Every structure is written in C-alpha cells, then in structure tokens.
Amino acid sequence: MDNPAAWNKEGNFLSKTFTFKNFLIAVEFINNLATVAEKMNHHPDIELFSYKKVKIKLTTHEVGKITEKDIELAKQIDKLFLKS
Numbered sequence: 001m002d003n004p005a006a007w008n009k010e011g012n013f014l015s016k017t018f019t020f021k022n023f024l025i026a027v028e029f030i031n032n033l034a035t036v037a038e039k040m041n042h043h044p045d046i047e048l049f050s051y052k053k054v055k056i057k058l059t060t061h062e063v064g065k066i067t068e069k070d071i072e073l074a075k076q077i078d079k080l081f082l083k084s
Contacts, residue, residue, distance in 0.1 A: 007058075007074050012065050013045075014058040014074055018081050023051045029084045030054060036076050042069045044077075 007014040020026040030046055033056070037043050045057040056077060058070040 009066070010057070012059050014066055014070050015055060016074070016077070017053055017055045020052045020054070020084065025084055026052050026054050029080060032080050032084070033077060036080065037073065040069070040073055040076070042073050044073065 007016045009015075018026075018029065020029060026048060030048065033044070033046070042060075045059075047055040047057075049055065058073055059065065060067040060069050
C-alpha cells in the first residue's frame, strides 16, 4: 500500500488516490469509508480503478466548495487507510 502525503486541491475538490495490495482490500476500504461518510452525512465521490486504486474527491456540494466538513472527512479517511 502507498499513500500520497497530502490531499490535492482540484478546483472545488480535495482529492487523494490510495493504492492497496489487491482488489478486495480496496473494496473493503470503500465499504468502511461508506459507513463513516454516512454517519457524518457527508458523501464523497469515489472511483475504483486499476483494480486496487481508489480515488476520493471531497467537496460540499450544497455550497460548491471545500469546507470544514471536507477537511474532517479527509482526516477520517486517512485514519481508515492506516487501518487497512
């Protein structure tokens, strides 16, 4: 697994790509992320590609920009990654 050091700003999004050992671990990460996002009522855009890479994009859709909600969810996602 590798993890880029920081979240990147892409327009009105924070984004980060995570790489896992295999497809099953990547999917498990997405499932765990879905649980956290649902509890926070803040839902990211998620892309699974190259069978073991997951790209997450965060923005607060209601206001069309990055807010504290996105920063907090990014921190929670980083914690999830460290557990996977």
